[in-house]
Amino acid sequence: MNGAPHIDLVNVDTAALPAPSSTHQAPCEACELQTQCLPASLNATSDSQRQHLLRSLVRQLQAHPLSQQYLFRQSTPFNTLYIVRSGAVKTILLDSSGCEQITGFYYPGDLFGLDGINTHHYATTSVALGQASVCAVDFSRLERISTFVPALQHHIFRMMAREIERNQRMMAVLNHKSADQRVAFLLLRYALHLRRLNQPIQQFSIPMSRRDIASHLGLAVETVSRILSRLQRLALFRIEGRQVYALDLARLQAHFEAVEPRLPSPHSPQ
Template sequence: MRSESTITETLQQEVLVAAIDPTHRDHAPRPPSTDEVPGKEISHIANCSNCPMRQFCMGDNLDDSETVRLASVIHNWRMVRRGDALYRDGDTFHSLYPLRSGAFKTVVTNQNGCEQVSGFYFTGDTLGLDGICTSRHGCNAIALEDSAVCVIPFRLLEALCREMPSLQRHLHRMLSSEIVRGSGVMLLLASLCADRRVASFLLDISTRQHSRGYSRRELSLRMTRQDIGSYLGIKLETVSRTLSRFQGDGLIRVQGRTVTLLDPDTLDCI
């Protein structure tokens, strides 16, 4: 087992290298962009002490010294413009990306080349967990709006987990939540009608939003209706008709991409 001093020396070396070569901070390949110019995208030093989302990426059971040690491996945070990819299917896995602000969708491509939205991620969620299994990412992570992510090199996080059981438990909880989420999506697609799929989707967004301190009733849907349909396994037109019907029944109010839940209890019984 590596000693605490050994891990500290490793972190110090990483920070030194990062200071000399800023590109070393995040080894994950960046997708090419037609409007990208040198220096246009800037990585910022992460400051975990004043981040309201730190309990989601760090956990809420770390003491002060453990929080400082974990913060030392979060080298920076970076902006990802709307429509750009944080990583793509097949990219080598290097880091986890807690979402400081904004929203992402993950997209998978089947053997026939058809794309399907496999998940939506919001402030406080962590992207990149899919790469742990094979050391390569298995989907495209696309920003739904201008977003900011922290960069946590996974090999340094692993080293800390060996010394900090509370951090390791938090990582296990994140992995378990991904399994539970995947099982829930499978159930949603396998056994529910279109109305129930849309209702469950809205209620899930409500629950996730509320857990992060936002409104339970007023939902800001950054994804398109087509994205929702792809995720739920139904057509775009079906999503639009279902939302219109829910609004006509007085269950929701739709204003552009803002959906207000007027009667969540009835929506839950559909």
């Protein structure tokens, strides 16, 4: 129970993906992944072959905004994986008593839909958060190709294991962290993801509503709102609606790890 190096709950993915090379300019267009994630595994083959394989694998889709478009629905037949190109996507698990759990937010470069592989039916419903684009990967074709491209097969294994790790950490956060820390966690994850995409983190906007945050973190909407206000009061960032300014990564991280010594008084000292 000791001796083992501890683990940073927030930084799940850093090691998992090739570092964003500076050659990728398009900030929001992190279709990088689609041109990095899978293809990186195809190094062995020739460039032309690789292009061909990619073409045969990947379709590009636009998920349109406001309409809150579904990419797939729980319990419908599974046959394709998705990679976020821009925007964000949430996946929702609806349980037998009717309440819904957001099992994950997926940002540019993230792969989702893996939960359908086991039963050949999606285990969740996925919905685009506002405007988003994804690319679709035909799974049976991917599976077939991966049998003769071991590096690709290995890559799929890794992506799946990454999802498992992510969920494990999430469980740890839900079980052992306070509401404050959970919110800090979510913001940190998003900010760090943006940074990995070489996007500005001094001013950005989060793609999900308070309700989404609440459902994902297992909190009440009001609690999320209160906490955002409080964290703002602590000057960890400024937030107006979904716009976030001047986020202090280091202090936010500290706040996530353990609530700070304690402030004189939460909100009364006037």
